Amino acid sequence: MSDTEDAAPEWPGGGLMWQAILAAAQQFVAGGRQGAAAGMPPGDATSDRLALLAGLLKSPGAAAGTADDNAGRLAVEFLGQASLIAMASGFRYWRRLMRLFDQHAALGGRLGLAGTQALSEEEQRLLAEEVRGLAREVGDAASQEGRRFALEMELLGLTLATPPDAPPDAPPNNSPRRRKRVKA
Amino acid sequence: MANDALDFSVEMHALTTAIEAWIGDCDPELHEALRWQFLAGSKYFRPMTIFSCRRAVHPGATIPPETIEAALLIELFHNVSLIVDDIVDHSDARRGRLTLHRKFGQLHAFMTSGYIVADGFRRTSGDPGLIELLAELLQRLAVAECMQWRLRRRPAGYEDWRIIAGEDTGTMFEVAACLGDRTQRLRKFGGLLGLLYHGCDDVADVRGTTALGGGGFDDLRDGILTLPAALAISDPAVALAFADPSANPGEDALPFLAEAFRARLPEAEARLDQIAEEARSEARLFADDPDPLLALIERTRVLSGA
Numbered sequence: 001m002s003d004t005e006d007a008a009p010e011w012p013g014g015g016l017m018w019q020a021i022l023a024a025a026q027q028f029v030a031g032g033r034q035g036a037a038a039g040m041p042p043g044d045a046t047s048d049r050l051a052l053l054a055g056l057l058k059s060p061g062a063a064a065g066t067a068d069d070n071a072g073r074l075a076v077e078f079l080g081q082a083s084l085i086a087m088a089s090g091f092r093y094w095r096r097l098m099r100l101f102d103q104h105a106a107l108g109g110r111l112g113l114a115g116t117q118a119l120s121e122e123e124q125r126l127l128a129e130e131v132r133g134l135a136r137e138v139g140d141a142a143s144q145e146g147r148r149f150a151l152e153m154e155l156l157g158l159t160l161a162t163p164p165d166a167p168p169d170a171p172p173n174n175s176p177r178r179r180k181r182v183k184a
Numbered sequence: 185m186a187n188d189a190l191d192f193s194v195e196m197h198a199l200t201t202a203i204e205a206w207i208g209d210c211d212p213e214l215h216e217a218l219r220w221q222f223l224a225g226s227k228y229f230r231p232m233t234i235f236s237c238r239r240a241v242h243p244g245a246t247i248p249p250e251t252i253e254a255a256l257l258i259e260l261f262h263n264v265s266l267i268v269d270d271i272v273d274h275s276d277a278r279r280g281r282l283t284l285h286r287k288f289g290q291l292h293a294f295m296t297s298g299y300i301v302a303d304g305f306r307r308t309s310g311d312p313g314l315i316e317l318l319a320e321l322l323q324r325l326a327v328a329e330c331m332q333w334r335l336r337r338r339p340a341g342y343e344d345w346r347i348i349a350g351e352d353t354g355t356m357f358e359v360a361a362c363l364g365d366r367t368q369r370l371r372k373f374g375g376l377l378g379l380l381y382h383g384c385d386d387v388a389d390v391r392g393t394t395a396l397g398g399g400g401f402d403d404l405r406d407g408i409l410t411l412p413a414a415l416a417i418s419d420p421a422v423a424l425a426f427a428d429p430s431a432n433p434g435e436d437a438l439p440f441l442a443e444a445f446r447a448r449l450p451e452a453e454a455r456l457d458q459i460a461e462e463a464r465s466e467a468r469l470f471a472d473d474p475d476p477l478l479a480l481i482e483r484t485r486v487l488s489g490a
Contacts, residue, residue, distance in 0.1 A: 120420075122418055122419060122420055125339070126418055128341075129342055129343060129418070132343040133342070133343060136343065140462075143372075144465070144466070144469070147369075147470070148469055148470075151369070151470070
């Protein structure tokens, strides 16, 4: 990692990711402004918040005091929570994988034996069953964690789309599901 | 917790009233058959799944009329699958009385099932989400039944059983969960609950109970891959008898298989415990209030008769 604040990330994938986020945010804000010109109420709170966020993403250094305080807080909260959710999700998945491979630790030994000695029909069948079971559990773990991550990010996104002073049942925040707090 | 969380007496009353009203609206030619099929002690487990999922994502809210209607629809389509199953399995009795085709004849039973499907889709009032889910249900059930028949007498195992049961009963409960929460968040939970229900049914059949109305002997005779069968046929001798019961004319294979399946019941119960835990994990992660779903799992789990 570079020691200067404004330097591009060393991992090229990260840079591409940020470019994509910026482009999407700017496109969304531009779309919102066109919508306003076409009859949407001016000063729409969601668009304003996204515009501030997009500006901050473009110049991250501006968050430290020179930009609007609310926007800075918003950006820090949003990016911080998103990072926490992503890290927690990755950590949970890896921990679960470790646990799964621990539970099936004996399988490795049996697979090794299968390569060196003949197994009975029953042993072969049991071995194949256990390998299939492990494969299913690994897939299920990824699927469940993916759905959990998607839900948490969706809920976080909804907090961004909801003005802070909106009543709890105001659209688009009028479903109990959307009122659920994000668990990082 | 369990009793309160699954208290749907008001909704169940509304459902039975809706079913009676629906029968009243059907052609009088079919009234007697429809009453015979629908008003004979159903456990309404699938409607209960719909109500539980609804309550799990809308805690404290009243179950709305459209959810009662969804429960009616799942009950209609579930009964279609029962009518066809009973014909195919040559079953004489269901819920302690004659099956529809035994009482009214095959033609009447087939035509009644077609009528129910058509009227079920008509009642969706063109709701695309509802149509999509109900179409998915019928299509996946059709494929699952064909797959189950094709794979009979094969030396398959537990993982194969999960696939078959997941597509069969699992689909029904998956769709029920989706009809309840309408967000797909509880789809996987529904599939696991269906898998659990199917496995408990298999185990109860081998135990000789008739709690779920199934027929263990039919499955044994037809070489259907039940949960105890999937576990027992890891033994080559059992696999051989399962694949071809007439291979050893001197021995009666069916009692031998029944005993082998019974011997695997403790392992089957352990597998059911694992599936129940998977379902609990889904409920805790994806429901705003998991209590109704956890109670539903407990109510399902005891059906194995352990």
